[in-house]
Amino acid sequence: MEIEFENTRTSRKEQQNGIEQILNKEINLFGGSFSSKKKEYFYRELSILMQSGVSLKAALEIMLESQEKKKDKAFIERLITKVVSGKLLSEAIADEPGFSSYEQHALRIADRTGQKEVITSDLYHYYLNKNKQRRQLYGSLTYPIIVMLTAIGVTFFMLKFVVPTFQDTFRQNEVNLPGITEFIIGISEFVSTNGWMLFFGSLLIILLFSLIRKTNAYKRFIGKFVLRVPLIGNHIKRSYIVQFTHAMSLLTKSKVPLVTALGLVKEMIAFYPLSSALSKVESQIMNGELLHKAFGRNPFFEKKMIALLKVAEETSQTEYIFNKLYEQYRDDLVYQSRQLSNILNPVLTLLVGFVVGIILLAMYLPMFQLSSLIE
Structure with a gap:
């Protein structure tokens, strides 16, 4: 299933801004360079865990345990804190510098449709093909x-x-x-x-x-x-x-x-x-x-x-x-x-x-x- 932008009530201008960063070569995250390779791993793990029936909070907690770098752990911890406080995944990521507008739009659709595992899988396959x-x-x-x-x-x-x-x-x-x-x-x-x-x-x-x-x-x-x-x-x-x-x-x-x-x-x-x-x-x-x-x-x-x-x-x-x-x-x-x-x-x-x-x-x-x- 693909990411369907027509199912949202965003304006045409908002839709354009949501996709304009789709092919950015490098994303800055964790205070440094977050490459397409790291994006591939992030969305892959998140998709697999949620497809297994794990909740978003539990998936993030499992991902936290596998992080070795302090900045990576700090990022996942911030996401968990925001999710626990009631924020949606798209809202939690929107507060983080470096995520593209395209990803934010896609995850917003995932929150609205309840298809986080599908959307994150689409994002994973995009970065997988790009890295290949x-x-x-x-x-x-x-x-x-x-x-x-x-x-x-x-x-x-x-x-x-x-x-x-x-x-x-x-x-x-x-x-x-x-x-x-x-x-x-x-x-x-x-x-x-x-x-x-x-x-x-x-x-x-x-x-x-x-x-x-x-x-x-x-x-x-x-x-x-x-x-x-x-x-x-x-x-x-x-x-x-x-x-x-x-x-x-x-x-x-x-x-x-x-x-x-x-x-x-x-x-x-x-x-x-x-x-x-x-x-x-x-x-x-x-x-x-x-x-x-x-x-x-x-x-x-x-x-x-x-x-x-x-x-x-x-x-x-x-x-x-x-x-x-x-x-x-x-x-x-x-x-x-x-x-x-x-x-x-x-x-x-x-x-x-x-x-x-x-x-x-x-x-x-x-x-x-x-x-x-x-x-």
Whole structure:
């Protein structure tokens, strides 16, 4: 059973505020960061206990016993105190900083309908799926990033410490150096001379990006740049499409008007190319454009999605179509993650070997000349 917002007497504005935080990446709770992973555990335990016939107060008391951190225990204790004093679960959570308006709305419906175990189960499955998508993305990119950092570290070490050793030997014996050796030695001298400048320059660039990362210009640049990266760009784009279709599936099931749902998702999506595309789609629909035509005008969306959205309009099955799109893109993302790992891992390993091999070759070529001079 899904969370039915139409069964409440909330206004449209209140309904919108109740869902606008559905895709927040991190929730601040317990005075610190309460990640989506902790949300998954919290709603899972609460749902299981209440499905077992345990009252809300008893469920919270059982959860309290399993908490190890003081801040977590303090949070559960506050909830118990509020529930005992007569507050509903939604009211108790509303007083706590960090819970999204979407969760508060959902739990308010649970209080009114007496279906706390169903609503908490829905919230648990939402965070479960969200965490799975995040792990898939991280799993695909973690190893390549580690390999690239290793390659940079190994290359820097060889240029800083290994190459100068060979360079001194060549100078002492006045060996004529091949072009590739002179090139590598030139890079080594630059790194040795400007090492600290490169280090602080890198820190300055990182600091600069951290200061401007929330600006639209930065988001626009990063978004366009990421989309142009071979293999990885398409994978990241697909992960945000999965997030978009999942959110639209949940919102349409909750009977949220289509234009309102697009506006909410637009604010939730952190990827500028997608959020910008949704802004245009929303504006076009408000001006009377059909859904599939509005999506079709933007190259960000694939033809498969546009074709299915056309079917959704003709059959009035928007909820069903968005759910099917989510399932298809989710399965495609899983397959693509495996393929990306299978391609990037050996390619990057070969790249590291190639860079190290070039440096060693450049250093050992003059050694053959040196050995002939000694003979």
